[in-house]
Amino acid sequence: MQRVIGWLTAAVITTLIFGSVYASLQQLGRRSADAAPAAAAAAQVQLIGSEPPGAPRLELGPDSGVFIIVYGEDDKPTSGTVTLHGSLPVLPAGVLRAARTSGSDAVTWQPEPGLRMAVVARPAAGKVVVAGQSLTPFEDRDRMVLLFLSAGWLGSLVVLATGYAAIVFFAHRPLQSPRRPVP
Incomplete structure (x- = not known):
């Protein structure tokens, strides 16, 4: 259960980071339009x-x-x-x-x-x-930023999910003892 909470926390933090970057860039673009x-x-x-x-x-x-x-x-x-x-x-x-x-x-x-x-x-x-x-040129640029950040966010979540799946898979796999050569 602790592993799940850790991975979910990482996903939430990743989402907050990408969301904050988008909000900052969107506001910067809108302010520059003035x-x-x-x-x-x-x-x-x-x-x-x-x-x-x-x-x-x-x-x-x-x-x-x-x-x-x-x-x-x-x-x-x-x-x-x-x-x-x-x-x-x-x-x-x-x-x-x-x-x-x-x-x-x-x-x-x-x-x-x-x-x-x-x-x-x-x-x-x-x-x-x-x-x-x-505002059309600024809004077009904003859509491109959203597209790129969404792709980065989704890619980050895929990496996190893959890492979690790998840990779960290898944690439940029994360890095999090395084989001895038969004389």
Whole structure:
């Protein structure tokens, strides 16, 4: 019974290690998705008062790069580099309110099913600058990490199970005495 407990403990520890590594890598990847939008928002905040960039508007999609949307005091979009179905997208008012209250807000925004964005909102002169980018590349990378870690975890459990089976097999096998040559 002690052997079983020892091997089960090893399996639980292995599972916890692989699970912790996955959770850490997943959070690191998600946090890195905020870096480019945060930099773009900071740059745009410094430009408030001048004309918004004359960049062409692109349609918001799973392969969207970094985009910027400026919201007025009435929480309506006034300018931006991206559209959703032909018009400037509208973020939930709570995100804009939180940015005005706390100085910034970073959230995952899903404007429609299958379209997830990492967005950072920062207030500037009564307006709110929102910058974001698609989470699709980060989520694709996350799936690959999960696949590799799952394979490593499963392989580790197979090695543990094989080791346990070998010990059980050899523990119950009777020892044979060496044969003596017959004269």
